[in-house]
Amino acid sequence: MKLSSVHAASASSWYRSVHVATSLRLTFATLLAIVLLAGCSSSSSPEPASGPAPVGFPPPPPSAPDRPPAQTFFAAPGGAGTACSLQSPCSILAAQQQVRSVNIQMQGDIWVVLRGGTYVLDAPLQFGPEDSGSGGFYVMYRAYPGETPVISGGRQISGWTRVAGTATWQAATIDNVETRQFYVGGKRATRAREEASLLGTLTKTADGYATTSRDPLTWRNPDAVELVYTGSPAAGSAWTESRCGISSISITGNGSVIRMKEPCWTNATVNKEPDQTITMPTSLENAREFMNQPGEWYYDKAARAFYYIPLDGESLDQMEVIAPVLETLVSGTGSVGNPVGNLFFTGITFAYATWLRPSGPDGFVEVQANYALVGNPPSGQSLPAALSFKHARNLRFERNTFVHLGAAGLAIDGGSQGNVIIGNVFTDISGTALRIGDVTTPTAADASQDRRNWVISNYVHDIAVEYHGGVGILAGYVAETMLAHNEVANVPYTGISLGWGWGTDSYAESNEVAYNHIHDHMLLLVDGGGVYALSAQGSPERNWSSVHDNYVHGQRNNFGALYFDEGSAYVDVHHNLVVSAPLWAGTNIAHDLRIHDNFSDTASFRDDGVRLVFENNTVGPTAAAQAQSIVDLAGIEPAYRNIK
Secondary structure, three states: OEEOOOOOOOOEEEOOOOOOOOOHHHHHHHHOOOOOEEEEOOOOOOOOOOOOOOOOOOOOOOOOOOOOOOEEEEEOOOOOOOOOOOOOOEOHHHHHHHHHOOOOOOOOOEEEEEOOEEEEOOOOEEEOHHHOOOOOOOEEEEEOOOOOEEEEOEEEOOOOEEOOOOOOEEEEOOOOOOOOOOEEOOEEOEEOEEEHHHHOOEEEOOOEEEEOOOHHHHOOOHHHOEEEEEOOOOOOOOOOEEEEEEEEEEEEOOEEEEEEOOOHHHHHHHHOOHHHOOOOOOEEEOOHHHOOOOOEEEEEOOOOEEEEOOOOOOOHHHOOEEEEOOOOOEEEEOEOOEOEEOEEEEOOEEEEEOOOHHHOOOOEEEEEOOEEEEOOOOEEEOOOEEEEEEOEEOOEEEOOEEEEEOOEEEEEEOOOEOOEEEOOEEEEEOOOOEEEOOOOOOOOOHHHOOEOOEEEOOEEEEEOOOOOOOOOEEEOOOEOOEEEOOEEEOOOOOOEEEOOOOOOOOOOOOOEEEOOEEEEEOOOOOOOOOEEEOOEOOOOOOOOEEEEOOEEEEEOOOOEEEEEOOOOEOEEEEOOEEEOOOEEEEEOOEEEEEEEOOEEOOOOEEOOEEEEEEEOEEEOOOOHHHHHHHHHHOOOOHHHHHHO
8 A cells, every 4th residue: 555645744756766776886876876866746744844855966086096106015914124025024013104205296095915914913003194095096995816915913822721620711811902893713702691680689779779689799709700791671762782890899788788889870871861770780791700601701800810611522722813903994084184094994804802991991881883981070972993994085894794893883973974895795794884073073074074975885794792772784974975785684772873962953964775675674673763763854945855765674673674863854754675673764853755656565754843745655464575676676786796
């Protein structure tokens, strides 16, 4: 059946872009075709503001053509010297220094070819304007053909012995190790955990809890233990998962008194919105006493020892065991008028990073999408990324793998423009996989805006595995940003999130979320969607944004598969297919949206706002069959499907 406009607004005539090309460059020429709004017929109900439709902008720059580089340097794990040749490769840092000596007036691309193997970093790789390409050419860090270089912030843990009379093995470390993750044979192990019921009956106090249990008094390192608050009502808000550490435990009567670390406790119980404060924990983490299942691990900082219960078939003396110790693998920082840019990374695996702030007094007090309160007085901060670039121009990440990372994967913001992230794999990341744009500068000046960036044909799956409120792809305050042909799968919260600010005006305009394949999302938390939006994405005077031709299916929890939350406005939503979701669409305190010509197997939706047009949407059991072309064109483009 058809859904008529719930505001009795008459239909507007829209022209849909025809997606016919198969190559990347032709596809995005058509993807970014102009969407024109034809004249509206009269109506007695309010119509959305008839601001300009998205104008689109040129397709992303093509990959560097197959031409000989002007100069080539070779690096290898264990490389030495300054020759940086194929016969005598140098270290990656030495190669970087060589680039700096020849990149001022480039006449062609400069290649830094990385031989296969693991490059174990002692400190992050740092890039600045002095490392950039010039003259329109790239400095390219690329894998040697047929080999896989791994940029790693991890340390191998060896010397395992069995703890007598137990299934637990231990390994001592020479130096104290700071980490929150642990990997055995390339797989993330489970931090020792227990259900919160172990604490007995809890009563919330001004600085923590009183409990009827004395078990906490037996924990050897109580100040390492964290209380985790997953969803509602524990976290207060159904879309977050917060955690705070224990400061101390003392005896009282027949039970215990638990005092929590500050400022985490105050931020979580006082400084959040009144209806979003934490209540009772859902689980506990990080005590050796919690270890009772194969695959669990614990690090005793005082004893400088790792403990692990192997899974069936695991032999620790024959397996690679890694503890990540660096928080940042790669950083790039430019400035207004002097950006970092014209850097190209391809064929590289970025792996093994941690993030330590949640272990400290700030804990992790999540507001939304891994944005958290820190400090006293509190301020908000986004999850940091293992690879982070600010004031970047013309970066290109192509066919890389981002894996085993302890916070976010890749973040590009702070006035970054003209960057391309294409054909990469993001997986096993503790929080959000990829973030474009910040969430703190809605009125940034032109040169400091995050504008005209492309995120295309990436495979984002099994992410937010530790900080479950993370999203697959997050675009904050951005303009002319393309999130297209990505596949996002197996995530505990939202697939793709666009915008920020709950109604905050910003420079956002002409953003496109299109041809994405989003599935198996909202697997744990609630109040998100396959595509989620906040705040205005245009204005009556500026170009609208659009969400179109996305295939969204397998959403477990509420809200709408296409969800336009507080302040969402000036978005054209059309030709999307939703299958198997609680609601196919949802609006919450939104305005000026056109939601038309979509398809869904369920008729359930929510309409909350003003000047909203729902028109010509097909719902019911036959809807999917009528939208097979959307299925066929959504997701990773053919040229990049071999990344899966």
